[in-house]
Amino acid sequence: MVSDGTEGAGRVADVLLRFVDGPQSWGVSAMARELDLSKAVVHRIMRSLVDRGMLTIDATSRTYQLGPAAAAIGARALRDSKLRRVSLPLLRELQTTTGETTTLSARVHRGRVYLDQVVSTHEINMTVELGRRFPLHAGGSGRAILAFLPPDEREAVLHGELPTLTSATTVDPERLRGLLVETRRVGVADSGGERQPGAGSVAAPIFDLDGQVVGSISVCGPIHRLTPDVRHGYGARVAETADRISRALGWRGGLPPE
Numbered sequence: 310m311v312s313d314g315t316e317g318a319g320r321v322a323d324v325l326l327r328f329v330d331g332p333q334s335w336g337v338s339a340m341a342r343e344l345d346l347s348k349a350v351v352h353r354i355m356r357s358l359v360d361r362g363m364l365t366i367d368a369t370s371r372t373y374q375l376g377p378a379a380a381a382i383g384a385r386a387l388r389d390s391k392l393r394r395v396s397l398p399l400l401r402e403l404q405t406t407t408g409e410t411t412t413l414s415a416r417v418h419r420g421r422v423y424l425d426q427v428v429s430t431h432e433i434n435m436t437v438e439l440g441r442r443f444p445l446h447a448g449g450s451g452r453a454i455l456a457f458l459p460p461d462e463r464e465a466v467l468h469g470e471l472p473t474l475t476s477a478t479t480v481d482p483e484r485l486r487g488l489l490v491e492t493r494r495v496g497v498a499d500s501g502g503e504r505q506p507g508a509g510s511v512a513a514p515i516f517d518l519d520g521q522v523v524g525s526i527s528v529c530g531p532i533h534r535l536t537p538d539v540r541h542g543y544g545a546r547v548a549e550t551a552d553r554i555s556r557a558l559g560w561r562g563g564l565p566p567e
Contacts, residue, residue, distance in 0.1 A: 320346065324354050325363065325379070329422075330442040334372040383440065390415075392515070392524055393424045395557040400427045400526065403550045407543055409530040410435045414450045414512075416523055417442060421451055424524070435508055435530045446485055447474045448504030449497075449512035450525045456492035457514050457522040457565065463489065477502040496564050497544040498525075501532055509535030511543050513551035518559030526551050 323344055327335060331343070341351040355373050358364040362378030387393060392415055400411040404427040414421045420442040428436055445455040445466055455466060471480040479485055492498045500510045510529035517523045528543050529535065535543075556562050 320344070320350070321354055321358070324351065324358070325375075328375050328379075329440065330420075334367070334370070334374050336370075336372045340373075387424065390424060391558070392554075396515070396526065396554050397425060397427075399550050399554055400425065403427075403526070403528065403546065404429065406546065407528050409528050409535065409543075410437075412437050412450065412527045412529060414454070414525045414527070416454050420444050421454055421524070423450075429530060431530070431534075433531055435505075437529070443504065444472060444474075446471050446480070447478045449500035449510040449529075450527045451504070452485075452488060452492055452498040452500070453512040453514045453525040453527075454522050456489040456498065457516070460567070474504050475502055475506050477506075479503065493564070493567070495544070496548045499537070499540050499544070501537065501540075507532050509540055511535075511540040511547050513544075513548040514555075514564075515551050515558070516555040516560040516565060520560060520565035523558070526554065 324340060327340060327343060332339075335343075337348050337352045337355060340346075340355070341348045344351065355364055355366075359366055359373070359376070362376045364373045364379070365376040366373050393413060396413045400413060404411040408429060408431065410426055410429040412426045413424045415424050422442050423437045423439045425439065426437050428434055443451055445451040445458075455463060458466070467482040467485060471482070471485075472478075473480055479488065488498075497511055497513045500508075500512070502508060508529060509532040510527045512525045512527035514522045515524045515526065526547065528547055552562055
């Protein structure tokens with residue numbers, strides 16, 4: 310049985326997480342509908358978060374936004390992230406050798422977020438939105454993580470909601486299973502416009518000390534430059550860079566067994 314304290318903490322966390330991948334501002338009524346809670350409960354939570362600087366309220370619209378305390382927590386987490394600290398020099402190296410934007414994603418509950426990027430120096434380049442949660446089934450970075458999740462977690466994703474982000478997003482579970490088998494075989498995931506129209510990427514997973522997938526890195530750019538042949542050519546370089554990051558995190562190297 311879930312205690313009242315645990316349930317209350319979960320509700321506070323749910324409110325804050327809606328600001329990660331939802332609108333920038335929320336009203337009490339909209340948040341209550343989103344979480345299927347009473348407006349009175351949501352109002353108490355949001356007022357408490359305002360008192361602690363986690364949220365601010367716009368006096369005119371009566372909507373709430375993330376506050377300075379939330380920003381400080383995010384900045385501290387980013388600053389202290391070993392995954393980011395270990396990866397960033399190697400992302401810079403990979404960007405220099407490919408000339409394209411390189412990214413770092415971390416696995417989070419129900420998806421992944423971009424932690425950092427090294428942007429291409431090309432006049433026409435690709436950038437990603439840091440901190441926003443994306444689903445795992447869409448795009449190379451997500452699929453590189455999804456392919457190496459434990460089987461029960463992988464199946465839970467495939468049996469859950471699979472939103473269509475672009476016309477190229479694969480949402481058929483059986484087809485996704487085939488793509489994931491291939492990703493596990495070769496160690497990289499290739500994407501052409503699946504998460505963002507006009508973008509191409511190739512990504513590889515990152516593992517921790519115990520061989521659990523904790524994130525991924527990618528090379529990404531406009532699809533007219535990152536053609537299928539170019540992405541294929543970058544695959545070994547991306548996989549090798551991801552392996553170096555995994556080894557720095559304590560993993561023995563290579564791909565873990567199923």
